Amino acid sequence: MQVPFIKMHGLGNDFVVLDGRSAALPTIDAGLAAALANRHTGIGCDQLVVLEPSTVADLRVRFFNADGTESPACGNATRAVGLLLGTAATLETLAGVLHAAPAGDGIAVDMGEPRFAxxxxxxxxxxxxxxxxxxxxxxxxxxxxxxxxxxxxxxxxxxxxxxxxxxxxxxxxxxxxxxxxxxxxxxxxxxxxxxxxxxxxxxxxxxxxxxxxxxxxxxxxxxxxxxxxxxxxxxxxxxxxxxxxxxRITMTGPATESFRGTFELGRFAA
Missing domain, CATH: 3.10.310.10 (Diaminopimelate Epimerase; Chain A, domain 1)
Structure with missing residues (x-):
């Protein structure tokens, strides 16, 4: 199975983006995320970003660290998703619903409220x-x-x-x-x-x-x-x-698309 991906970065913090909004993706687990993130034997990235349909926002976004663990939030990756969308959008994440919109030469993201307790x-x-x-x-x-x-x-x-x-x-x-x-x-x-x-x-x-x-x-x-x-x-x-x-915190900065490609799922899935 060939799976398309988009390689992006925000100030050098780099991502592999898988878009499952219109076509089903393979099951994304810690093993697959870590394998794709590996810079020697995979595509290489700091985080794997997965886009999915959402019932509460314009889309759902999941973030996987390079070790395969899932993270509730990633600010640079959220800007990258905003760049892909090209318009103001709401994003469902484990950290809540975030808002991203074009702002000058970059993307502004409403990152929600900080917590201190x-x-x-x-x-x-x-x-x-x-x-x-x-x-x-x-x-x-x-x-x-x-x-x-x-x-x-x-x-x-x-x-x-x-x-x-x-x-x-x-x-x-x-x-x-x-x-x-x-x-x-x-x-x-x-x-x-x-x-x-x-x-x-x-x-x-x-x-x-x-x-x-x-x-x-x-x-x-x-x-x-x-x-x-x-x-x-x-x-x-x-x-x-x-x-x-x-x-509420607003973060504004650039994001960049580096290239697009495909990978053979069988090379990475267990």
């Missing part, structure tokens, strides 16, 4: 999520935010100097985070500018992470470090994040 992150036990009294070597006292998936954010003098490839997996798998966690290290460069690197749960170091940018911006806003609209620069490029008075 310890059980909403979730944490293993009650802690102050604005300043978690925990640390891993020089990374201490992070903010915890859930924006569809869980994030901790460490504000540091120089995010480039942090050995995130080593500390990221330690923090991701710490028992404090029963559903694991995305790890962000951020440097505030002014009232409207943040520099960010992200260790993404189930994927590892990425060139960009949309939900990480949202979580980091909101965390900095809660601490009074930046204004309510801020530019977040990641290794792959810059996103604009706004946290409105209605408590």
């Amino acid at each position: 310890w059980e909403q992150i979730p944490l293993a036990y009650a802690l102050d999520t604005l300043t978690l009294p925990v640390g891993w070597e020089d990374l201490t006292q992070p903010v915890a935010v859930n924006v569809g998936n869980p994030h901790v954010i460490f504000f540091v003098p120089d995010c480039q100097a942090v050995p995130l490839d080593r500390l990221g997996p330690l923090i991701e798998h710490d028992p404090l985070f029963p559903e694991r966690v995305n790890v962000n290290v951020a440097t505030v460069e002014g009232r409207s500018a943040i520099r960010l690197r992200v260790w993404e749960r189930g994927t590892g170091l990425t060139l960009a992470c949309g939900t990480g940018a949202c979580a980091t911006a909101v965390g900095a806003m809660r601490r009074g470090l930046v204004d309510r609209t801020v530019r977040v620069t990641l290794p792959g490029g810059t996103l604009t994040i706004a946290w409105g008075e209605d408590n």
